[in-house]
Amino acid sequence: MSAAIRTEGLGKSFTLHLQGGVRIPVLEDVELCVAAGECVALAGPSGAGKSTLMRLLYGNYGAGAGRILIRHRGAEIDLAAADARLVREVRRETLGYVSQFLRVIPRVPTLDIVAEPLMARGAVREAARARAAELLARLNLPARLHGLPPATFSGGEQQRVNLARGFAPGYPVLLLDEPTASLDAGNRAVVVGLIRAAKAAGTAVIGIFHDTEVRDQVADRLYEVQPMPVAA
Amino acid sequence: MTALGYNFGYLDENTKRMIRRALLKAVAVPGHQVPFGAREMPLPYGWGTGGIAVTASVIGAGDRLKVIDQGADDTTNAVSIRRFFAKVAGVETTERTGEATIIQTRHRIPETGLREGQILVYQVPMPEPLFRLEPRVAETRRMHALADYGLMHVKLYEDIARHGHVAISYNYPVLVGGRYLMSPSPIPAFDNPKMDRMPALQLFGAGREKRIYAVPPYTSVKSLDFEDHPFRPVRADAPCALCGSRESYLDEVVVDDKGGRMFVCSDTDYCNTRQAAREAAE
Amino acid sequence: MSALLEASGLALRFGAVPALDDVSLEVFPGEVVAIVGESGSGKTTLLRVLSGMMRPEAGEVRYRDPEGGLHLVHDMGEAAQRRLHRTDWGFVHQNPRDGLRMRVSAGGNIGERLMAVGARHYGQIRAEADEWLRRVEIDPARIDGMPALFSGGMQQRLQIARTLVTRPRLVFMDEPTGGLDVSVQARLLDMIRALVADLGLAVVIVTHDIAAARLLAHRLLVMRRGQVVEHGLTDRVLDDPQHEYTQLLVASVLAA
Numbered sequence: 045m046s047a048a049i050r051t052e053g054l055g056k057s058f059t060l061h062l063q064g065g066v067r068i069p070v071l072e073d074v075e076l077c078v079a080a081g082e083c084v085a086l087a088g089p090s091g092a093g094k095s096t097l098m099r100l101l102y103g104n105y106g107a108g109a110g111r112i113l114i115r116h117r118g119a120e121i122d123l124a125a126a127d128a129r130l131v132r133e134v135r136r137e138t139l140g141y142v143s144q145f146l147r148v149i150p151r152v153p154t155l156d157i158v159a160e161p162l163m164a165r166g167a168v169r170e171a172a173r174a175r176a177a178e179l180l181a182r183l184n185l186p187a188r189l190h191g192l193p194p195a196t197f198s199g200g201e202q203q204r205v206n207l208a209r210g211f212a213p214g215y216p217v218l219l220l221d222e223p224t225a226s227l228d229a230g231n232r233a234v235v236v237g238l239i240r241a242a243k244a245a246g247t248a249v250i251g252i253f254h255d256t257e258v259r260d261q262v263a264d265r266l267y268e269v270q271p272m273p274v275a276a
Numbered sequence: 277m278t279a280l281g282y283n284f285g286y287l288d289e290n291t292k293r294m295i296r297r298a299l300l301k302a303v304a305v306p307g308h309q310v311p312f313g314a315r316e317m318p319l320p321y322g323w324g325t326g327g328i329a330v331t332a333s334v335i336g337a338g339d340r341l342k343v344i345d346q347g348a349d350d351t352t353n354a355v356s357i358r359r360f361f362a363k364v365a366g367v368e369t370t371e372r373t374g375e376a377t378i379i380q381t382r383h384r385i386p387e388t389g390l391r392e393g394q395i396l397v398y399q400v401p402m403p404e405p406l407f408r409l410e411p412r413v414a415e416t417r418r419m420h421a422l423a424d425y426g427l428m429h430v431k432l433y434e435d436i437a438r439h440g441h442v443a444i445s446y447n448y449p450v451l452v453g454g455r456y457l458m459s460p461s462p463i464p465a466f467d468n469p470k471m472d473r474m475p476a477l478q479l480f481g482a483g484r485e486k487r488i489y490a491v492p493p494y495t496s497v498k499s500l501d502f503e504d505h506p507f508r509p510v511r512a513d514a515p516c517a518l519c520g521s522r523e524s525y526l527d528e529v530v531v532d533d534k535g536g537r538m539f540v541c542s543d544t545d546y547c548n549t550r551q552a553a554r555e556a557a558e
Numbered sequence: 559m560s561a562l563l564e565a566s567g568l569a570l571r572f573g574a575v576p577a578l579d580d581v582s583l584e585v586f587p588g589e590v591v592a593i594v595g596e597s598g599s600g601k602t603t604l605l606r607v608l609s610g611m612m613r614p615e616a617g618e619v620r621y622r623d624p625e626g627g628l629h630l631v632h633d634m635g636e637a638a639q640r641r642l643h644r645t646d647w648g649f650v651h652q653n654p655r656d657g658l659r660m661r662v663s664a665g666g667n668i669g670e671r672l673m674a675v676g677a678r679h680y681g682q683i684r685a686e687a688d689e690w691l692r693r694v695e696i697d698p699a700r701i702d703g704m705p706a707l708f709s710g711g712m713q714q715r716l717q718i719a720r721t722l723v724t725r726p727r728l729v730f731m732d733e734p735t736g737g738l739d740v741s742v743q744a745r746l747l748d749m750i751r752a753l754v755a756d757l758g759l760a761v762v763i764v765t766h767d768i769a770a771a772r773l774l775a776h777r778l779l780v781m782r783r784g785q786v787v788e789h790g791l792t793d794r795v796l797d798d799p800q801h802e803y804t805q806l807l808v809a810s811v812l813a814a
Contacts, residue, residue: 061802105798128791151748422637426674502680
């Protein structure tokens with residue numbers, strides 16, 4: 045079976061021009077391959093570059109070397125070489141990302157934040173909002189909060205808005221960065237259920253899970269991110 | 277007989293030729309303002325120098341001239357212009373609209389319908405209909421060139437928003453031939469419909485601003501309006517105190533020191549003719 | 559899908575100072591492109607050249623009309639350019655006084671573009687003005703009010719309503735939040751973001767406000783001394799800046 049997403053020789057380093065042009069290598073030769081319906085958990089010590097890898101996969105960081113091949117509209121394309129418009133299209137249709145923190149858009153109600161990616165994919169407003177409300181309810185976010193902008197929500201509430209937004213469209217590839225970090229046991233179980241349902245629906249999931257209990261319930265295997273030797 | 281020492285029609289032939297060329301261009305592009313070289317006239321700007329220059333350029337020995345000011349043949353301005361042409365062109369003059377071949381006018385169109393072959397010459401103080409809205413002359417030219425007349429409608433919109441109706445009672449802007457926005461000169465809005473598809477040739481002369489424009493016979497002249505606020509010509513709601521007309525445009529005349537007033541036709545020839553007809557019938 | 563606007567090899571000098579140095583850019587339908595950089599970087603000049611208000615010394619700007627025809631913006635003639643500016647295009651100036659008629663009521667300001675493209679029904683024009691005042695969060699009771707009596711934020715929102723009322727496909731914005739208080743800026747930015755998404759507008763926006771660019775733009779061009787030093791996806795340029803100048807720009811912003 046072909047991969048939903050895979051990398052070939054993916055590498056990344058940062059050059060800090062403001063600090064005398066010092067070059068900090070973070071990742072080298074990453075070879076990751078995830079099939080549809082499979083969940084791979086990134087492992088490795090803190091600072092090994094797990095979050096950097098996630099950001100590379102999402103296109104938030106530019107790849108320094110190698111390729112990121114993702115199955116998009118039935119063909120494999122190299123996300124590392126894609127132009128901005130193609131990256132946006134892939135993000136709209138194929139690739140979802142739940143970061144640790146919700147980037148709040150001022151004054152937009154929670155329900156619309158969750159419905160927005162559905163509408164971007166062509167869903168009609170009512171259907172998108174119904175699906176959004178259903179997911180928010182499942183994540184135990186009370187309906188009275190749905191009409192409010194999440195700026196004043198607690199960390200856990202914002203995290204659940206973020207999760208609903210990430211899971212709502214049913215992307216073929218989903219990146220999860222610490223999805224349960226600020227959740228209680230009940231909501232962690234809901235997230236586990238969402239991930240399992242997504243896998244069953246054929247989504248390839250790549251995640252960073254500090255919570256090993258959650259990780260063991262959803263991950264099919266681990267991918268060890270190798271820390272780079274600190275430059276002398 | 278022409279007065280000695282003057283060329284026929286006062287202006288020299290070269291000047292008349294230059295003005296006629298401007299007139300031809302104006303007729304060819306209805307409603308478009310054509311610049312011309314205004315000459316010194318034996319009366320100051322504001323007294324109809326533009327209209328006189330146009331009349332002087334089109335008048336021939338066989339023409340019969342009528343001159344009106346606010347509809348009246350007997351006001352100082354009308355009388356002096358009529359005498360001027362009698363002196364410098366030796367033409368016949370008349371007060372009868374139907375008998376005239378050229379009618380020079382300030383601020384009115386005669387009530388009696390004009391016919392083919394007649395020429396109506398308007399005296400125009402300010403030829404640019406957009407000048408109050410757009411002070412930059414170069415910009416108004418550009419707006420005409422591009423038929424960019426949204427701003428004129430903004431003015432009408434503002435009137436309706438503020439007063440409930442378009443508050444322009446004279447010099448009401450018109451669109452000529454579906455193309456050029458034109459000032460009809462300060463005639464009452466009541467007269468605007470008479471310009472539309474008029475059988476006579478209409479020529480406009482602005483002496484101080486040195487512009488000529490024209491409306492050829494049977495050209496469409498539409499007063500700007502909105503579909504739901506259509507243009508309506510208004511007149512005082514009264515009959516003429518002298519001839520009883522309910523159709524003509526009326527002047528309000530104060531008759532004593534106690535505030536007494538009456539309404540009479542502004543078109544003296546029209547009013548006189550009606551009064552004469554009534555007397556004849558009695 | 560083809561680009562709405564394509565610029566290539568744009569160059570312009572003011573005396574010895576290069577204002578534009580070989581700048582190329584494409585804008586696609588529904589895409590928001592921000593041009594960022596410090597004062598004097600050439601970003602406003604670029605906007606003026608793209609919108610046809612200024613002619614470059616070299617290079618060309620092509621606009622694709624709704625039927626797919628390509629037009630050279632600087633060679634189409636003034637009449638065609640003006641028609642474009644009151645139909646398919648819009649321009650939002652930094653100073654609302656440059657984009658509004660200060661002695662015409664709010665309703666008249668919004669209605670002007672409608673009337674310029676042939677609207678002749680007073681009631682409909684007024685209803686449309688009313689609707690747009692609501693959309694930009696101005697009390698419709700002020701429809702007959704003069705913009706001179708509006709606050710700066712309201713004036714800017716009115717300018718936006720006036721620009722968008724004819725549903726342009728491409729809108730140029732020059733520092734639209736530039737002269738406003740910070741609290742007013744946030745509200746305006748959010749409103750622009752929502753309108754642009756709702757109407758599917760393509761926007762070229764010039765700003766020195768990195769946070770505004772992040773909120774509004776899909777794509778970013780970083781300009782310095784007339785050159786585009788970096789361009790790409792907004793979040794990538796801001797989170798993983800490559801060029802020294804971009805790193806400096808991002809580092810100088812608090813929590814962008």
